[in-house]
Amino acid sequence: MGELRKGSLKHASGRGSAHGVAELARQRRERRKARRRLQARFNRPVWRITLGVVALAIILLGRFVEEVSFDLAPESRFDVTKVIDGDTVELSGGDRLRLLFIDSPERGQPFYDSALALLDSLTINKRASLIFGRRQRDGYGRLLAVVEAGNVNVNQRLLERGFANIYLFKDNLKDTLLADQLQLMLEAQRKAIHNRVGLWSLERSPEDYYLSSHSSLRFHRPGCRSVAGRQHTALDRYAAREEPLVKGLSPCRNCRP
């Protein structure tokens, strides 16, 4: 493009005088027109939206890069000083740590005390090694890890006893650093469901079927507001409660299927 323009200019000036001047003016007009066309194009709403999306992507990418950077060495060892609830502990440095992949009952729910007691007995005053994924902290600044203490994989043990259920987020599924750990957890929960221990021993009012959105990692009772009114083509349907559980989906916290 640059070459072409240079060539045509030389040609125009070669002929000199009025012709050359007219030619230069014409080229200036052309360039102005092109610039206006370009401006008009970028002023269209669709382009504004596109630019907005690109800007957002850059910001999010920046955050992702930040999250990947480790502030603790992956092989770090810590003393667990306090158990906060069935899936959160405090470490000697004051950091809180949320156990990856799992969710324990809240205070007042069945097996809350059991989860707390087991976590306490497995970790308090023991050296813990932490297995991190790509994301070392959550939005609250808590560490996210699988905890091994006294040769016991604590997250796995809580699932095996039925004192927690699997609770995944989409980035867990993509995290290659934790792929083996994820398989361990799924297997532990399968065993607990099969043995009907802990949470899996509780009687629940069964539904004829259960539902989840295609892209979601939670499943629901048919009457839950999260799926109400959704087109059936947008939902996966399960005949039994175990089906979504085995796949790693978790019960919705509202409709508690």
Ligand SMILES: [Zn+2]
């Ligand atoms: Zn629900």
